[in-house]
Amino acid sequence: MSELDELLSGALKRVAESGDPTGVADAIRSRVDAGDIGTPAQSSDFGGGGLLGLLPWVGLVVVAGIVGGALGVSGAVGRPAGEVVTDVSIAIGESSAAYACVDGPRVGRLPAGTRVLAVGRSEDSLSVGVRDPDSFGSTIWVALGDVSLDGGSAALEALPTGGTCVETTVALEPEPEAAPAPTADPAPGPTSAPKPHSAPGPTDGTAPTITQYWLTPDQYVYHNYPADNSAVLHALASDNAGVTGVDISWSGVHSGSATMTFSGGNWQYSYVVPNGTSFGNIVFTLRARDAAGNFSAPVSMTVRNDSAPD
């Protein structure tokens, strides 16, 4: 055990206040007798398409880095505007920060070599739902071809059918209109491949939501102090059609703006205080956006640019 481990273990044990068990067991029995259901576990407590710990877990390794183009960004998915695409139904859904599905949009990323636990499979067995390594409450759906199952196909069959790939209409940016072909030319020219169904989809009026945001290591950065002059801002966001980006801007003793990048299951931006910045607060404002141009309500975090510690 390292010095840090000993420090943490000792301090937490000194600080913690134990509960008094006197009469607790009887009180619990009385409540259950009376039909009280207490606090049943929720699927979001641990993720996985059902209550926690209920599924036969299968380990798998991401073979190729699953790097998603943002849902709906022109070219990233490569589909015409409004096309009905195969999307994915996420078991836990709203809090998932990343997902992918066979022939469907891919949002977010799982680096190659990531070892995760599979918690379910799609009805067509082409996708597996895996526990988000950064969020116990989220399931990420990935194409089966992108992962290597520990137990092979037999292990896959042991997984419950926890989610299905469903037909979902997502609003994509329209492609540039092609120049009209000359109508007077009777000669049969080369024909382009027929486009799949391209009926316009319904307008997405649902704004994304930033569900969680935090700073690491904490709210301070130290001016001109090489080891501590940066902070990383993190955010989790959700949207019915997928979050395409999170914009960040800041003001105060230093101002600017940038776009957060998706890494490790959350949106991140590493901020470094420039030399010469005055001491004081820097207020960061985050807003998530989707492909339809909807923006989430802004959330703010404050970093204090302080003097370098002695």
Place this chain on the structure above:
Amino acid sequence: MCWRVNRSRPLERRTDVSVQTAEGTRVDLDLFVAQEYGKVVAAVGLITGDREGAADAVQDAIVGYLARPPKNQVSNLAAWITVVASNRVRDRYRSRAAEERALARVGVEPEGVDDALGLLDVDVLNALNSLPLQQRQVCTLHYLLDQSVETIAEGLGVSSGTVKTQLHRARKALAARLRREDHHE
């Protein structure tokens, strides 16, 4: 309601009394309460910063487990109850700001801390409170309840790698925070 309480044994032998849940899992309620309840309440209090609400949340979670148990056996009930109870406390605080206000109310500022509590302990507590919820849960299970990475992973239904990752990130953040506090002194 399918559960039943074995009342045939004398009170002085309560540690042998067990409850059969709706799914047939036998839980030695008295033994769990005697051996684990105090520590689990302590863990939930540390994770949430709501020490007063921790006991209620833990009892609610135990009642929920008995009344509507999960279909599969829970191998690490202490971790299970800790996470469910702390998540429910978290749910009561609808925003991080509200949670931070609750953390402030429990007296983690140096001037509000019991004299018997060293400043270093206060620093550790403050550093823990700065972590995201899941890192706080894993840290508390590991350092307070002395659960191994494998035991935590088994209890939470996640891979050991996931727990290791969360623990690694937490240790890194805690070390940076504590180093900074040390520099301030």
